[in-house]
Amino acid sequence: MAFKIVTIGCGSIALRGHGPAYRKYAESNPDVELAACVDIDGDKAEAFRDQFGFQRAYTDMDTALEKEKPDAVCLVVPYQLTAQLAVAILEKGYPLLMEKPPGMTRQETLRMIQAAELSGAPHQVAWNRRYMPVVAYAKQWLSRELSPGSLHNIRYDLNRVNRIGSNASMTMVHGIDMVKYLADSDYKQVRIRYQPFSHQGATESNIHLDCEFESGVWAQIQYRPLSGSVLERVVIDAVNHTMHLHLPFWSSPDAPGKLIHMVNNEIKAELGNVELGRSEEMFIVNGFYSENALFFNDIRAGRKPGDTLKSAIQAVEISEAIRMGRELYVYGEA
Numbered sequence: 126m127a128f129k130i131v132t133i134g135c136g137s138i139a140l141r142g143h144g145p146a147y148r149k150y151a152e153s154n155p156d157v158e159l160a161a162c163v164d165i166d167g168d169k170a171e172a173f174r175d176q177f178g179f180q181r182a183y184t185d186m187d188t189a190l191e192k193e194k195p196d197a198v199c200l201v202v203p204y205q206l207t208a209q210l211a212v213a214i215l216e217k218g219y220p221l222l223m224e225k226p227p228g229m230t231r232q233e234t235l236r237m238i239q240a241a242e243l244s245g246a247p248h249q250v251a252w253n254r255r256y257m258p259v260v261a262y263a264k265q266w267l268s269r270e271l272s273p274g275s276l277h278n279i280r281y282d283l284n285r286v287n288r289i290g291s292n293a294s295m296t297m298v299h300g301i302d303m304v305k306y307l308a309d310s311d312y313k314q315v316r317i318r319y320q321p322f323s324h325q326g327a328t329e330s331n332i333h334l335d336c337e338f339e340s341g342v343w344a345q346i347q348y349r350p351l352s353g354s355v356l357e358r359v360v361i362d363a364v365n366h367t368m369h370l371h372l373p374f375w376s377s378p379d380a381p382g383k384l385i386h387m388v389n390n391e392i393k394a395e396l397g398n399v400e401l402g403r404s405e406e407m408f409i410v411n412g413f414y415s416e417n418a419l420f421f422n423d424i425r426a427g428r429k430p431g432d433t434l435k436s437a438i439q440a441v442e443i444s445e446a447i448r449m450g451r452e453l454y455v456y457g458e459a
Contacts, residue, residue, distance in 0.1 A: 127158035128425055131193050133186050133210065134201035135164035135173035138224065141375065142253065142413035143201050144177040145406065150418050151178060157421075160193045186210065190217060197424050199417070200224060201251075204295055208233035211248075215240035221248045222420045222430075226298045226444060227437050234441045238434045249420045249430035250437045254303050254357075256412030256419075258401035259370050259384040263361060264307060266368075266386075275364040279304050279344040282358045288350035289327045294444035297332065300346045300357070302440040307361060310340035312439050315454040317447060324351055332447060339456075354378060365389055373398050373410050381410045 130147060132139065151157045159179040163186050164170040170182035183189035190198070198214050200207060200223040208228040214221050215237060227250050228234035241248050254260060267276060281300040288296070305312060320331040334346040355377045359370040366388055373382030382398030398410045408414055416432075423430040439456070446454045 127156055128154070128197070128421070129158045129160040129193060129195040130197050130199065130421070131161045131163065131189055131195040132179075132199040132201060133163045133189075133214075134224075135162055135166070135169045136201070136203075139173065139201040140176075142408050142411060143199060143417065144173060145408040146414040146417040147179075147199075148177045149408075149414055150421060154421075160195055161189050163189045186213070190214070190219065195219060197222065197421055204229060204292075208237055211237050212240045215244055215246045215248065218244040218246045220246060220420075220424045222251055222417065223248065224251050225253075225302070225437070226250075226295060226441055227434055228441050229295075229448075230445050231438065231442050234434055234438050238438075241434060247424060247429050248434060249416075249423075249432045250434060251416050251420075252299075252302050252306070252432055252437075253412035253416050254299055254372065255306055255432070256415035257372060257382065257398065258410060258412075259372070259382050259396065259398050260303070260307075260359075260412070261415075262384060262396065262401055263359075263368050263370060267307065267361070267363075268309070271363055271366075274341070275366075276308070276340075276342055276361070277364070278360075278362040279307055279342065280360040280362075281344070281346045282356065283346070283348045284352040284354050284356040285348075285350045286352060286355055289329060291350070292448065293330070293332055293348055293350060294447040296350075297334075297346065297348050297447060298440050298444040300348070301334070301443050302437065303359065304336065304344045304346060305338075305439060307359070308338045308340060308342045308344065310338040310342060312443065312454070312456055313337045313339045314456065315443055315446070317452050317454065319450070322351075327351065334443075373407070375407055375411075381405065381407070 161181040174182040316335040318333045332348040336344040357372040361368040369385040371379040373380040386394040
């Protein structure tokens, strides 16, 4: 029996990241069928079908699911639509990989969790940065090599160029999740500061998060929407160790990314994302292939995927607090 995949949403992220990942996964697994792709724009759906090897294209999600009865569903739609469509898919019991953030609010995320629990549908949130090779290397090293309590600080910088009129919280959620993932702990509290400024009619703010984790680790997350470069960089400090992570993006001068590991002020290792990922393909070094392949492999093996909605709820709560202009987030008071 073929393992049938249906994907919903054929926009830019699907084209650049997920579509190439589906095609590579199907090429590597002959029993996989890219059954159908769905988009309300029929021309987009047909073009996506043709480019990545899907069998059929639809403009209606419910029709596609009813006809195809897939083994796995991928949801790659604008964040404003994710919760509504995810609930409908989870209620039908289909295993679901959904793009981040899974919801704009805590209540939306709780509705998705309830739908998954009632149907028993396995699911995964697609935090692609967790699967970038430099991040995977850093996470494994932190888990394997550090003694308890030696990790003490993480800094995450998000720079954008002319990001005017966008939802800052939906960009910052990447850093909020990543820092929690690297710290391997729940947030205890987050103090939020806003630096408003006006430039060419923009009403934007730099945003700074001072974070404290239950484990005692501290972190700082900086968002700068009107900087001169598109960057995401991480600095991880532990006793006698510092790691610098330059994350890759298509438009970033840091692409394809690298990691520098320093010990007692000397470079111990300098590793490239291409070297670690064994590929120059951006959909691989950006983590899209690994997150999709892991989800599909888990479903095929009958395993419950990680990176669930429950593990994402704090990132949603903190991004919601930013959107509301709050100055303090305390775990359990959201």
